[in-house]
Amino acid sequence: MALQLPRDWRLQAQRYRLLGAKCRGCGRVVVPIRPVCPGCGSDDVETIKLSGRGEVYSYTVMYKVPDSFERSVPYVVALVRLEEGALISAQITDVEPEEVVVGLPVEVVFRQWRQYGADGHIVYGYKFRPVMPGMAATQ
């Protein structure tokens, strides 16, 4: 935990607001932010705020997990294909595992990731949920 706190703090902005890196050369978008484009090797990348919309590309249901995640078991971790093209690994929340299918439209939400015990810090960041009913048409 002693080493985790500064790392969590450093990554906080991109985890809270779902920021990614966009290559000015080939246009590829990646999350999390990397200084060099994995597509073309260019270091001319900019930080962008992602729309937060996408769909489930693949997923797995988690049953055995570290203690600090136990309250959510079973939960779904998915690769989400974002509108901007990037693939991102994230938890799907507000959903029952049997409701998740490949292609499910999802949107980003801000949730707790984990708690380092009752006296430790709380880590927050992005997760995805099925798109809110009523908003699917307007977005």
Place this chain on the structure above:
Amino acid sequence: MKTVAPVGLVGYGAYVPRYRLAASEVAAVWQGGRDHLPVREKSVPGPDEDAVTMAVEAALNAVSRAQVDPAELGAVYVGSESHPYAVKPSSTMVAEAIGAGPSVLAASFEFACKAGTEALQAALGLVGAGMVPYALAIGSDTAQGRPSDELEYTAGAGAAALIVGPAEGALAVVEGSRSYVTDTPDFFRRAGQKYPRHGGRFTGEPGYFGHVLPAAEALLADLGHGPEDYAAVILHQPNAKFPAKAAADLGFRPEQWEIGLLVGQIGNAYAGSSLIGLTAVLDQAGPGDRILLVSFGSGAGSDAFSLVVTDKVSARQGLAPKTMDYVKRRRPIDYALYARYRGKLAV
């Protein structure tokens, strides 16, 4: 109270978690079932939710409707009695998550169920004084009742966020406000204790009615208004009975309070309670509608506000999910799952 420069709400947003616990589930566990239930069901936060995560979603909905760059917010105020940290402000986490600041005034407010409207009073003052262009006021709570306590039927969860700005850009102009407080021991939670206690006979008359009614009456007198001038009234909702009785005592009719009375479906969202009711009313409001909002917080006090909806409302209502979209998005859970989600089991 009235600001020097005219101010109003430029954006609003709500959030209600998707899980619901029926009051009959609570009654079945503790009393083998009973007849008089204070609500039908209440909202329950998921295992990854707290007052900050709910505040963030409500705030982002308010930002979408206001179409204001979060960097322009001069203040982020979060009112709650379930801040996830005892020491570490919820307001800085919310500001960071929505992209406000770092040049922003951030504070957390506490006053039982009226912490959210207290944040609103402060936001009105800041904008009305010209210190900041926009201020965000949030009420958000994941309320907890002691297992088997009366509160366990109603202690719900939810958040509402309002962005205050100059009246000329507002979807609802604030005509005036009032605050009314006394030292009343109707309900309290000592530091370090997980669950609150209530002071029995103080809850109804000296507590709720003893503050909601005089705050509302004083504001109506200030403005020279009567109940007939209002399209809707929203009072704090600890159960379905109190707000209906108080509104009737003030001379309002059921059709004026029913739209904003959501306690039967989501329970008492504490600092979010009356403000979520306001967002549900704004979702359906039209230009010229006058709205009365009166909160109540134990300890005790009420804040009262009178608003007039403008012609800017209709273009903004659809820019974020409506409050009833959240209310209708429901997954019923049983008492066992509720106990696990809310950390009521010692393992």
